[in-house]
Amino acid sequence: MPIYEYQCMKCGTRSEFLVRSSDTDDLRCKDCGSAELYKLMSAPNFSLSSSGPTVPESGGCCGAPGSCGSPGSCCSH
Secondary structure (H helix, E strand, C coil): CCEEEEEECCCCCEEEEECCHHHHHHCCCCCCCCCCEEECCCCCCCEEECCEEECCCCCCCCCCCCCCCCCCCCCCC
8 A cells, every 4th residue: 555645734734644545535634633634746766767767775875865976965975
């Protein structure tokens, strides 16, 4: 089952839920209990290269995903 991120329209809390697309009627805000949730568009956790899709490495030299010195990395070591 995929993980979806929702934002509560009442209190603004963002929460992640592991749900089937048919089970969204029972979702409630984890903070205030409201059923008024808006599904957010989440960024995918992969990148495309000329050789095909790749999953980012975790724990580069600065502890952030990706390799240090690569485009979009946290540092240039």
